[in-house]
Amino acid sequence: MKHPLALVALACLSCNTYADIFSVFREADGSTKWQYVANTTASILIPTLVIVLVFMVRAHWRAVRSNRALTDIKATLEDRVAHRTAELQEREAYITSIVNSMPVMLIGLNQQLQITQWNKKAEEVTGRPLKDVVGKNLWEAYSSITLTEAQVLSVLESGETMIIKHAQPGQYSFDITLYPLDKQDDTGIVILISDVTKQVNAENKLAERDKVSAMGELASAMVYDISLPINSIFARVSSARQELEAADLGEVKGFLLSEVEAVRQSAQQATAIAQNLLELASSHRETKQLEAVPPIMDHSIELASQLFKDADGLAFKQINIRRNYAANLPNIPCFPAELAQVFVRLMRNAFYALNAKSWDDNNKPWINIEIGEFYDSLWIKLAHNGKCLSEDEQLDIFQPFFAMNSHPETCPVEQRLSYSYFIITHHHRGQMAVTSDEQNGTCFNIQLALG
Known part of the structure; x- marks a missing residue:
């Protein structure tokens, strides 16, 4: 459209600027032939308008084609965006599902x-x-x-x-x-x-089972090896006692018989210790049993009476055992043999603490045992009036003993209760603590869940 208009403008400018552009339309008398002007103008404008119209129609069709192309591109982009959005939403939902699962x-x-x-x-x-x-x-x-x-x-x-x-x-x-x-x-x-509680517990149980198996094998071998010399001692002591009773040794006879009897009792005590070691090695079971605690405690007291004797001091039978059991105590899920070992170890600790003191008629050794129910727990207290534990001993008594230790030993290995503490806290999910002072004595406290 621009080119024809430029040609028209150039034609107009090419006319002589000093001539009258309407001279061809004038009569000899100077009047204008307006009809000719109108016809000439129309003949010029009509082709020009036709040309402009052609170019406008052409431009319109180009615009239509461009709009169609843009519409198609827009639709394609919208499809791609929708597809991409759906993929992103699906991935996001998948990741969210993974995170939440x-x-x-x-x-x-x-x-x-x-x-x-x-x-x-x-x-x-x-x-x-x-x-x-x-x-x-x-x-x-x-x-x-x-x-x-x-x-x-x-x-x-x-x-x-x-x-x-x-x-x-x-x-x-x-x-x-x-x-x-x-x-x-x-x-x-x-x-x-x-x-990872279950995983750790499973690993601990597997390790404990391996340790118990190894301990059982070791204990069995030790019991067998110890039994041989003990049986020999029993046989020799019995033979010596018969000969002493038949012999006429005067005043020394009574002394010798008492010494032989002491040896016999020590051999019997060694046999009980060996048998208890064997029972400890084979005591662990996979599942708990519903048992009453008082009978377990009574059995432990009888076992302690066989195990703990001192030829130069007290015998466990000489200690006043005070039992205070509450009535109608419920049975609890437990490992009875393991609880018995815990109670025996506590009585052993009390026995040696009582042996470390001097006694008279006005001050006699005692062990006080209480078992009661408190809310959802069973409480067991074992107290004695023997030698008290120091503050350092109270801190270390439940800790394992290590041969290579960087700090000075405060509680000897033979007095420690780390395995008893392990049985209560790990195997029975309970609590165990100790208090000790000169005024109130020493008291071991055990808390066990009822269910």
Whole structure:
């Protein structure tokens, strides 16, 4: 359209500027032939308009084709965006499903330690849904988490993964893993909290079973080896006693017979100790039994009477045993043989503490045993008036003994009750403690669950 208009303009300019452009339309008398002007103008304008119309129609069809192309491109882009959005939504749903199906707590934090991710396990453990905690500070949303802000910040700064093990012996075990995400993102850090209590308990049970098996084999061999010299001692002592009774030795005869009797009792005590060692090695079972505790305690007292004798001091039978059992005590799930060993060990500790003191008619040794029910627990107290434990001994008495120890020994290995503590806290999920002072004596406290 621009080209014809330019040609018309150029033709107009090419006319002589000094001539009258209407001279061809004038008569000789100077009048204008307006009809000719109109016809000439129409003949010029009509082709021009036709040309303009052609170009306008052409431009219109080009616009229509362009609009159709743009519409097709728009539809294609919309399809691609919709398809891509659906893929992203599907992937997001898949990732969300994975995160929520994880059997561990997953917590996501940004650089400001605000919660960005909180899976279903975290909701179950804390009781708080994602909408209530998102955007909040971790310790504001989950105050009982066993992590410090310094630990989280150290992982963010170092960029290294940190694994923390948190456990309460006999109660629970957790593995806490902290790892930072790509520093190009503002996603910060991810915290995984895994409850490995069952796994740790299973591993401990397997290790205990192996140890018990090895201990049983060792105890059986020891009992057999000890029995040989003890049987020989019994035979020689019996023979010597018969000869002494038949011989006429005067005043020395009574002394010799008493010495022989002491040897015989010591040999009998050694036999009881060996047999108890064998029972201890074979006492552990896989499942608990419902048993009453008072009969187990009475059996332990009888066993202690056979085991603990001192030729130069007390015999366990000479100690005043006070029994105070509550009525109608319920049976509890337990390992009876193991509880008996715990009670015997406590009586052994009391026996040697009582032997460490001097007694007279006004001050006699005693052991006080109480068994009662308190709410959902069974309480067992064994107290005595023997030598008290020092503060250091009270701290160490339940700790395992190690031959290579960096600090001075405060409680001798033969007085420690670490295995008894292990039986109560691990095998029976109970509690065990000790108190000791000069005024009230020493008291061992045991708490066992009723169910």
